Amino acid sequence: MRYLASLFLLVFSFTTANAQFFDDNDQNYQFSNPISWEAEVEQENDSIYNLIFTAKLEEGWHLYSQQEADIDIAPIPTKFTYNNTPETYELIGETEEPEAEPYYDEVFGADIIYFEDEVVFTQKIKVINPEGPEVVAEVYFSVCDDEQCLPPETERFTISLQDKQVTAGFTDLEISDRDQELADALDMNLKGMEAYHTEEEDGGSNFTNIFLLGFLGGLIALLTPCVFPMIPLTVSFFTKGAKNRKRGTINAISYGFFIVLIYLLLSLPFHLLDSVNPELLNNISTNVTLNVLFFVIFIIFAFSFFGYYEITLPSSWSSKMDDKASSVGGFIGIFFMALTLALVSFSCTGPILGSLLGGSLTSDGGAMQLSVGMGGFGLALALPFALFALFPNWLNSLPKSGGWLNTVKVVLGFIELGLAFKFLSNADLVQHWGLLKREIFIGIWILAGLGLVAYLFGLLRFPHDGPKQRISKGRFGVGVLVLLFVIYLIPGLTNTSHANLKLLSGFPPPLFYSVYDKGTEAPLGLEAYKDWDKGLEAAKRENKPIMIDFTGWACVNCRKMEEQVWSEPEVFETIRDDYILISLYVDDRKDLEEEEQFNYIRPNGSIKPIKTIGDKWATFQTINFRNNSQPFYVLVDPEVNMLHEPVGYMPDADKYYKWLQEGLEKFKETSKN
Structure with missing residues (x-):
């Protein structure tokens, strides 16, 4: 049961680590201007003109759409206004912007549309008199990146239709003595600022964090009934079947290398998707249908772990791979042996890989992040085969297969159950169904945790459990840890300052998506x-x-x-x-x-x-x-x-x-x- 305790601690570490994956990047004493605007006029025919406004943004910054989100507090939409000079021109329709897929923002709890790199807005006008008063267009906007937003600004363009000249800025404004006095009045006479300076800190690499999470997932997969018994069998095959120990060691290490390679290859299709459209994976993460599908799949995985049925890939696949490994031999045969392991262990590794896939698709790391996580997962699976081949005597220290492996599967089943509701929560937030407010979500996790406690204490049983026996100290200890975690969740049901659960930051719905009235002026x-x-x-x-x-x-x-x-x-x-x-x-x-x-x-x-x-x-x-x-x-x-x-x-x-x-x-x- 000490292995079950290790499993729980690994999962607990996964949750904690996920809550801490942020980079510190304090940006002090700087005036940012990451956007530039240009305007031009194109004449379509004698009376129809197009006013074209182009915004160019620095990498990492985005400009919000003109469409307002239907929520009380929302990002500032871009807004165009024009002077009212009917003797000169008439507006035809609204200012047009490019079509863009909405991005679901968890903080605002709504679909948000924004633009990056470069965006062009077009306003069609009917010119009555090109020699009349000039057109004055103003654009009100705000830009943000992943860590900061800038105050909203207004850009003005004065457009002469007669010679199609554009002048940018508030050229009609002047600075008077009164203006200067009011600006000077805002000087707070700050003292001591020269004693402080900005020290830019290097944040930790998100790829490193994702790699470690994938590695933890691989370690968890090692403790499942589909993989654990394979370790001594496979290592013994390589060390005893080879002509000499050195050759057996090389074969075992090659076997481990091919395991890592296979899991890396699984991420290649997502790189193809990323190359076609870099925003595709991110758009997938906000897709309601896909999130509901993930919810259903994870529920199916959970009950498979509970032992009600077995999810396996077609047996013909693994049989063909096994035949290839036996007939080809050499390094190619070893590759097919590694592929056979990946196929036959799918019923245990599939749900864990599904968690890794779902986590990658619901973040900004895209395909590269998925590959890094897959690499970590494959390395964790491969290491035992290489290490035990190098040090065969270590095999004697491995615990025997037994009922504890099924216990591991059931524990993973409860974890999959909890993760399933995370995906349903994503869909709920996008559609504003109101099904899984923060407190309801946490309540479901509490119930799942209590179910796991009841199982570990022997009060709840599943189909593949062996004869009822006395609860071991290790299993009892893990049950106590889970119970403590459930107790930790309970304040999340309250409307107090303790309702924010740091270890779960990013998992439950945001604090404002609550059954309680969170309205406050501060x-x-x-x-x-x-x-x-x-x-x-x-x-x-x-x-x-x-x-x-x-x-x-x-x-x-x-x-x-x-x-x-x-x-x-x-x-x-x-x-x-x-x-x-x-x-x-x-x-x-x-x-x-x-x-x-x-x-x-x-x-x-x-x-x-x-x-x-x-x-x-x-x-x-x-x-x-x-x-x-x-x-x-x-x-x-x-x-x-x-x-x-x-x-x-x-x-x-x-x-x-x-x-x-x-x-x-x-x-x-x-x-x-």
Whole structure:
């Protein structure tokens, strides 16, 4: 049973590791401008003209569609507006954009359409008088990458239809003394920023993480009844059947190499799909039909592991491979032997490989990620054959096959059952069925966990279980571990700060997809000021340090930070009790009072009209921190002294908590002086 305990710990490690696969990439003190716009005019006939707007984006950035998502909080759609000059032209229809498949975003819980690299928008117009007033077109937009979003911007184009000339920018705006005064008023007189600098950190490789997960999956597969008994038989065949030990060792190592090769070859078709359309695998991951199909397949796999039926590939396949291995001989024969192992062990390895396939298709790694995972899986299966061939005496230390192998299969069956509902959850989120809200999903996992506990304690039995015997210490120990895991899940059913389950981050539906009403004006129900001056007054009154949260309603990673990092008890309590939180939304479209509106000169020399609350706070961030990305967090004291280096997207809760604590310690030190 110690092998069953190892299996559970491996699966537990899989879950934990999956929750931690993020890269730290703090992007401070930088002004990003990853998009450029161009406009041109094409004349179709005497009266019909096309206004063509082209956006070019840097690699990794995307621009959202004009289509608005039917949800309360959504990414900012691109919007085109035109001056009303009927004596010059009339609009024909809406501004057209390329067709694109929607991408399901788990944070927003909706299908989102966006564009990458280059996108062309076209507006058809009917010209009444080409010598009339110029056409003024404005495009309002926001861009994001995987870790940050930039505040929404407006680009203006002044178009002369007579000579088809286009002038970009707010050329009619000037900077007055009043504009400069209002811009200067946003300078918070920050002190101590020169003491901090950005140190760019190298994040861990996702491919390494996926390889390790595949390797863990292969180790789990080794402990199944389809594979484990093959180890001593195959190794003995190579070591005893060869003319000498050296030859037998070479054959066994070749056998292991071909196992790895076969599993790598299984991923080749997905590379072909990826080459045809790099977005295809990602689009597959959001396909409702496919996710429901995965759900059904995993349920079938689960009950197969329970022993109600056996899933095998056609026996003729393995027979043909076995005949080939016997008749050909040499390295080619060894290859067919490895292929035979892959076929006959499918009933045990298939579900595990299905998990690996499903996980790869529901991420951004595509075919290469799948190949890396397959390589890790094949290596884990191959290693025992090579190692035991090198050290045959180790075979004596292997446990005998027996009932514990069936126990392993049943445990895997419960794991497959839990994973099945993950795919159904994906479909539910896409279609907004409301079937698997977060608490319902966790409740199902609790029931599955209790079922596994009942099995391990001998209260529940399956068809292939042997005669009922006294529960071993190992099996009882694993049952206790599973029970503890079930207890860990229980707070996930509540509407408290403990409902966020860090070990399962990314598996259940997001926190906002809940049976509870999550409506609040601040993240997680925290008290947050949405105005710098009011927050500063509160900090001086309460003598507390300030955490400035530059955020946006449409900022994906801002929501991730709030749900996955701020929700951690120690982080949540530190922000709530020890800091004054000021959340400044850079995409708030509410108009400023007229006397607060002004024109601002950007760092690149262009002019930006500041008309909305979001414009104001985005400019406030730019002026004081030379940064325009979100999320962006700053710690200062009531006298506006920097307490720590600002940070951006930091999904490591422990690291973020340490950052908060170090800022708090600096505040206490300076308060004593």
